[in-house]
Amino acid sequence: MTSTVTETGPFERLVKFQLTDEQINEAKKGAARKLAHEVKIHGFRPGKAPLPIVEATLGADRVRQEAIDDLLNPTLTDVLRSEEIRPAVNPELSSVDDVDGGVEVEVKVTLWPTIELPTYKDRKVEVTNPEVTDEDLDSQLTRMLQQFATVEEVDRPAGQGDFVSIDIEASSEGETVEDTMATDLLYEVGSGMFVEGMDDQVLGASAGDEITFDAPLPDGFGDRAGEVVTFKVTVNEVKERILPELDDEFVDENTEFETVEEFKETLRDQLGDAKLRAVTQEFTEKAVATLRDQVDIDLPEALLRAEMDTHLHNFLHRLEEADLSIEDYFQASGVSQEDFLADLRGQAELSLRNRLVLEAVVEAEDIQVDEEDITNALQALASQSEDPVAYLKAMRESGQELAVASDILRNRALEVILSNATPVDEAGNEIDLSLQVPEVEAELLDDAVEAEIVEAEVLEEEE
Numbered sequence: 001m002t003s004t005v006t007e008t009g010p011f012e013r014l015v016k017f018q019l020t021d022e023q024i025n026e027a028k029k030g031a032a033r034k035l036a037h038e039v040k041i042h043g044f045r046p047g048k049a050p051l052p053i054v055e056a057t058l059g060a061d062r063v064r065q066e067a068i069d070d071l072l073n074p075t076l077t078d079v080l081r082s083e084e085i086r087p088a089v090n091p092e093l094s095s096v097d098d099v100d101g102g103v104e105v106e107v108k109v110t111l112w113p114t115i116e117l118p119t120y121k122d123r124k125v126e127v128t129n130p131e132v133t134d135e136d137l138d139s140q141l142t143r144m145l146q147q148f149a150t151v152e153e154v155d156r157p158a159g160q161g162d163f164v165s166i167d168i169e170a171s172s173e174g175e176t177v178e179d180t181m182a183t184d185l186l187y188e189v190g191s192g193m194f195v196e197g198m199d200d201q202v203l204g205a206s207a208g209d210e211i212t213f214d215a216p217l218p219d220g221f222g223d224r225a226g227e228v229v230t231f232k233v234t235v236n237e238v239k240e241r242i243l244p245e246l247d248d249e250f251v252d253e254n255t256e257f258e259t260v261e262e263f264k265e266t267l268r269d270q271l272g273d274a275k276l277r278a279v280t281q282e283f284t285e286k287a288v289a290t291l292r293d294q295v296d297i298d299l300p301e302a303l304l305r306a307e308m309d310t311h312l313h314n315f316l317h318r319l320e321e322a323d324l325s326i327e328d329y330f331q332a333s334g335v336s337q338e339d340f341l342a343d344l345r346g347q348a349e350l351s352l353r354n355r356l357v358l359e360a361v362v363e364a365e366d367i368q369v370d371e372e373d374i375t376n377a378l379q380a381l382a383s384q385s386e387d388p389v390a391y392l393k394a395m396r397e398s399g400q401e402l403a404v405a406s407d408i409l410r411n412r413a414l415e416v417i418l419s420n421a422t423p424v425d426e427a428g429n430e431i432d433l434s435l436q437v438p439e440v441e442a443e444l445l446d447d448a449v450e451a452e453i454v455e456a457e458v459l460e461e462e463e
Contacts, residue, residue, distance in 0.1 A: 010298070017105055150242050171229060288414070
């Protein structure tokens, strides 16, 4: 078989090969049988009409095109194997042109990029100190007490943390803007909620004051969001938040503890656990990010598009589970389609760069995965399904063992990166995180990673 490979970019190749008339004529027999199954031909059972009858009924050109289509994938698979080319995404058919003796096929192939792996050993990664300070504890206690707080009207200007009861409406060119009128709305001064600049207007205001100011309509007003309108606010009351006293009596009545000291001690321990988990996750993300940010590479556009499709598919699936459409999301979030696609592209690029780093570590460390590893991982996944046996069968038949193996390899690469880095605080002091790789690591690396060997998925073997 004659084939040529031309480099069209750092990670792109243009593959050319020919299908001879002899190959096409031979493939017409199978194409005719397939078409005869799809189209009823009078006088013949499905799939039994001979080639000349099928050509006479459906047209010789259609049968020839069907034969060419049937030859493309298996022939391309053979060419890629002989040239030792491993595509990263579905090869893109560029052209199929008639030539003397057959047809010439051009296919654009995107390769998986390779990178120069940054130094990943003997590194220090700066993270937040997980120590629980008295300020942390006091802040948490205050938040807890605020859940039991009451408000009392006061005769003074509103300050930070106070509440004001207000009437509000917005107008544009003398006409009231729909859905902006509210009465006796209780607003917390300093919360930064509802209308941009509202805090500056009501801070220092007293009961009876009327305030007029211009500001953009907030998200949630559809196409009018961001439009500058005139807001009129009438302050009805100023109210102060009164926190209960934190004493043994309060603790005994509202918690499972009897004394303040017992409650504080347990709360400090819980805060410590929470901070340790958060800092462990921070260390995991930064350990990868500091390597990823050193990788200077232009990702192939086809690879980015494929990764964006994966992220979009996962996002739409989550919307479907929430019984929402993409239009509902755009309207509720106020995010434009352009911004959404830009963010999607950014997420895809981040995922791919993470993956490049991890797979480079896999190669550098010669990390291996065996059949037992894959079986254990599949069984763990299957145990979470309603029908484990059917789940295992479907995973194996769909070739997802490749994806599972890749996940295992990347997770082990992550463990290597973490074990070769030391978490330190901003002063350079080492921090003991009693580190275990967080369960959420899959979210860092991707919700689901596709198998690298796309031949098994898109270049179907000849049955």
